[in-house]
Amino acid sequence: MSADLPAIEVRDLVKTYAGVTAVNKVSFTVARGEILGFLGPNGAGKSTTMRILTGYLPANSGQVTVCGLSVATHSDEVKNFIGYMPENNPLPDDMRVSEYLHYRGRLKGLSRGKLGVRLDEVLDLCDLKRVRHRIIGTLSKGFRQRVGIAEAILAEPPVIIMDEPTIGLDPHQILIVRDLIASLRGRMTVIISSHILPEIEMTCDRVLIINQGRVVTQGAPADLRREVFGHSRYELEIAGDTAAALPAALVRIEPTLHIADAGEPDAAGFRKLSLTTVRDDDLGETLLRALAADERFRLRALNRVQPSLEDVFLASTRRGWDAVDAPKGASK
Amino acid sequence: MRHFLTILSHEIRMLLVSASTYIAAVLFLAVMGFIFAGVLENYSKAAQETSPATVFFQLFWLPVFFMVPLLTMKCISEERRLGTLETLLTAPVTTAEVVLGKYFASYFLYLLLWASTGGFFYILHRFAGDLRFLDLGPLLGGYLFIAISGLFFVALGVLASSLSRNQAVAGILAFTLLFALIIGLNCASSLEMMNLDSMKPARAILDYARTFRHLDDFSHGVIDTREVLFYLSGTVLALIFSILGVEAKRLHS
Numbered sequence: 001m002s003a004d005l006p007a008i009e010v011r012d013l014v015k016t017y018a019g020v021t022a023v024n025k026v027s028f029t030v031a032r033g034e035i036l037g038f039l040g041p042n043g044a045g046k047s048t049t050m051r052i053l054t055g056y057l058p059a060n061s062g063q064v065t066v067c068g069l070s071v072a073t074h075s076d077e078v079k080n081f082i083g084y085m086p087e088n089n090p091l092p093d094d095m096r097v098s099e100y101l102h103y104r105g106r107l108k109g110l111s112r113g114k115l116g117v118r119l120d121e122v123l124d125l126c127d128l129k130r131v132r133h134r135i136i137g138t139l140s141k142g143f144r145q146r147v148g149i150a151e152a153i154l155a156e157p158p159v160i161i162m163d164e165p166t167i168g169l170d171p172h173q174i175l176i177v178r179d180l181i182a183s184l185r186g187r188m189t190v191i192i193s194s195h196i197l198p199e200i201e202m203t204c205d206r207v208l209i210i211n212q213g214r215v216v217t218q219g220a221p222a223d224l225r226r227e228v229f230g231h232s233r234y235e236l237e238i239a240g241d242t243a244a245a246l247p248a249a250l251v252r253i254e255p256t257l258h259i260a261d262a263g264e265p266d267a268a269g270f271r272k273l274s275l276t277t278v279r280d281d282d283l284g285e286t287l288l289r290a291l292a293a294d295e296r297f298r299l300r301a302l303n304r305v306q307p308s309l310e311d312v313f314l315a316s317t318r319r320g321w322d323a324v325d326a327p328k329g330a331s332k
Numbered sequence: 333m334r335h336f337l338t339i340l341s342h343e344i345r346m347l348l349v350s351a352s353t354y355i356a357a358v359l360f361l362a363v364m365g366f367i368f369a370g371v372l373e374n375y376s377k378a379a380q381e382t383s384p385a386t387v388f389f390q391l392f393w394l395p396v397f398f399m400v401p402l403l404t405m406k407c408i409s410e411e412r413r414l415g416t417l418e419t420l421l422t423a424p425v426t427t428a429e430v431v432l433g434k435y436f437a438s439y440f441l442y443l444l445l446w447a448s449t450g451g452f453f454y455i456l457h458r459f460a461g462d463l464r465f466l467d468l469g470p471l472l473g474g475y476l477f478i479a480i481s482g483l484f485f486v487a488l489g490v491l492a493s494s495l496s497r498n499q500a501v502a503g504i505l506a507f508t509l510l511f512a513l514i515i516g517l518n519c520a521s522s523l524e525m526m527n528l529d530s531m532k533p534a535r536a537i538l539d540y541a542r543t544f545r546h547l548d549d550f551s552h553g554v555i556d557t558r559e560v561l562f563y564l565s566g567t568v569l570a571l572i573f574s575i576l577g578v579e580a581k582r583l584h585s
Binding site for chain 2: 051054055056057058076079080082084086088090091092093094095103104106107108109151
């Protein structure tokens with residue numbers, strides 16, 4: 001395991017269940033210490049891909065290496081490198097928190113002496129000290145989730161894979177989990193899947209959007225926005241002769257600026273317009289000055305729209321649908 | 333087999349804190365107590381040819397039918413239903429370690445429960461003060477039979493548990509397998525058809541596998557290695573199938 005190898009390398013991964021292709025030629029790499037967010041609608045193949053990474057499921061074809069070792073041929077060694085929290089975080093209901101973590105630590109090959117110290121550390125990190133003697137079955141969802149996370153990071157594996165770690169948590173707990181994951185940055189490679197997009201946006205270095213078993217797009221959240229939309233958007237509320245005079249006025253400000261969408265005028269005669277341009281830098285001030293100086297228009301509001309990851313997600317998964325529906329769709 | 337002991341001690345602990353174990357234990361001791369009291373009552377009425385231990389062990393199948401399924405039905409099916417089998421198998425352990433750990437934990441408890449019936453004989457010895465009641469030969473032979481046949485019975489229970497995610501189904505399947513093995517073979521060998529000359533090899537096989545004959549031999553002090561081998565090979569086979577069952581369900585999940 002030399003330092004320059006990527007932590008996880010996946011090439012042309014294919015997995016079919018009874019004729020249904022759950023994962024179709026997925027390829028990606030994750031560098032050491034990177035936090036990768038796995039995004040996709042339900043049934044996109046996120047959980048299947050994660051299960052294959054852990055060696056729990058065999059793939060039909062393709063290659064998966066974790067820390068330089070192939071999962072298919074060295075699954076026993078690879079299990080030592082991975083801390084895994086499955087979907088829905090299954091836990092035994094009739095054990096105490098510390099008992100469970102102790103048992104898991106022993107299974108992961110930690111010696112008794114080391115385990116005691118590490119257990120305290122992990123309980124502290126996940127804020128579980130208060131409930132360490134409680135029975136897991138009586139814990140609330142947030143605590144259970146944190147027990148699952150504590151279990152995953154217990155043996156300090158180089159790679160941590162968590163399937164929807166923040167599902168069912170309240171905003172406070174999400175914050176704690178987010179900080180927890182962020183604190184692993186640089187030390188451990190983390191893959192998390194989630195539906196909660198701001199969550200991924202805030203914690204992850206890189207996002208991988210997967211739909212219908214294919215990688216739709218991947219990259220840093222900011223790059224994805226640019227890649228998927230390729231333009232900036234402004235929203236204004238304006239009254240006056242917007243139909244005839246405005247487009248010409250806009251072109252004078254910036255040649256690529258045009259009206260993408262126009263709403264109905266309200267009682268005061270203002271309508272909402274949305275403008276798009278390929279220019280990346282902020283045109284807000286120029287736009288405001290030019291339109292305010294123009295006698296023909298009355299401007300009430302101007303706003304630059306930052307597309308959220310949610311928009312990226314919606315746009316790119318829709319694109320994925322198109323690719324799948326097309327008779328000879330491209331592979332991505 | 334690095335983690336076998338970890339899993340074994342964990343499983344024994346979990347069995348000892350679970351309510352179903354104590355329900356099985358109470359049921360078992362109550363039934364065995366009644367049987368034992370009934371046996372003694374017969375002895376108090378008239379002199380019998382055999383020792384109480386022989387008669388007592390003759391009814392071994394009764395507790396086996398409900399106790400083995402109760403002890404083993406949840407061992408793998410429960411883990412699969414809860415999804416903890418996935419966390420268990422993604423830890424650096426092998427399927428064989430998991431199955432063997434669970435199997436030996438159940439077997440340990442099975443032996444523990446049977447060992448507790450030793451108390452009946454102790455009480456009898458203590459209060460009757462008559463050594464004739466406590467014929468050591470049949471007693472030890474009986475317990476040895478229980479220990480060796482138990483290997484196979486518990487393995488069948490584990491096999492049933494590995495095949496279903498539903499505890500009730502696993503329990504009923506274990507009961508059916510045990511019933512077929514103990515009563516079914518016995519009935520089959522006593523069929524009229526088996527007296528035909530052409531069925532001679534079949535009769536020999538059935539007779540070899542008949543549990544009641546094994547019990548007779550053991551309580552008479554005859555420890556036939558063929559019989560021991562029968563139970564050991566059955567155990568190994570059932571455990572291999574359990575491991576394969578868990579693996580197959582994982583691959584096709």
